[in-house]
Amino acid sequence: MTTEPRQTYPAAYAAEHGTFALIPAAYVFLVDSDRVLLQMREGTGYYDGWWAASAAGHVDPGESLMAGAVRETHEEIGVEVAESELEPITAMHRTAPTGLPIDQRLDVFFVTRTWRGTPALQEADKASALEWFPLDGLPERLVHHERFALEGWRDGGLPAITAFGF
Numbered sequence: 001m002t003t004e005p006r007q008t009y010p011a012a013y014a015a016e017h018g019t020f021a022l023i024p025a026a027y028v029f030l031v032d033s034d035r036v037l038l039q040m041r042e043g044t045g046y047y048d049g050w051w052a053a054s055a056a057g058h059v060d061p062g063e064s065l066m067a068g069a070v071r072e073t074h075e076e077i078g079v080e081v082a083e084s085e086l087e088p089i090t091a092m093h094r095t096a097p098t099g100l101p102i103d104q105r106l107d108v109f110f111v112t113r114t115w116r117g118t119p120a121l122q123e124a125d126k127a128s129a130l131e132w133f134p135l136d137g138l139p140e141r142l143v144h145h146e147r148f149a150l151e152g153w154r155d156g157g158l159p160a161i162t163a164f165g166f
Helices: 011-017 063-075 146-155
Strands: 023-032 035-041 056-060 087-094 105-112 129-136 161-164
Touching: 011 105, 023 146, 035 063, 056 063, 063 105, 087 146, 105 129, 146 161
Parallel strands: 023 105, 087 161
Antiparallel strands: 023 035, 023 056, 035 129, 087 105
C-alpha cells in the first residue's frame, strides 16, 4: 500500500465538472419482530403529515455515512445504535422532476433490530408522533421513496443499489 497522500481535484477541474451536486443521507428503520417504528414528519416543509423512517438525515461534511446514521438515530429518537448493528438494505440514487442540484440524492437505507434506550421523539419541531406499525400494515401516507425501500426489503429481493424518480 502506498504511503503517498491522497490527491484532491484541482479547482479548475472542480469548476468545470462541479455542476452536479449529490447530497448523501442515511435512513434507519428500527424493526422489532414484525413491526417497524415510523415518525410523523411536521414543520419541515417536506412531506409534512406523512410517516417516515424511524430516523433519517443528511450526512455532515467530514462524517462517514455510518456515523451519520448513528448520529441521526440518537438526535431524532434518542436511542444508541452501533455502526455494526446497522444492516444496509439499499443505496438509492434519487431525483425529483425539478432537475435542481438539491434534488440529486444518494440515500442509504439501514435496518437495525438492536438499540439501547427507549425510542422517543427528540425534535418536536420536525416530527409530531412516533408509532410502531406492522410491516404488513404500513400507513398509506408513507414517504414514497422510503416505502419503496422498506417494502422492497420486507418482501425480499431489494437490489443493493436502486434508482428512484428517473
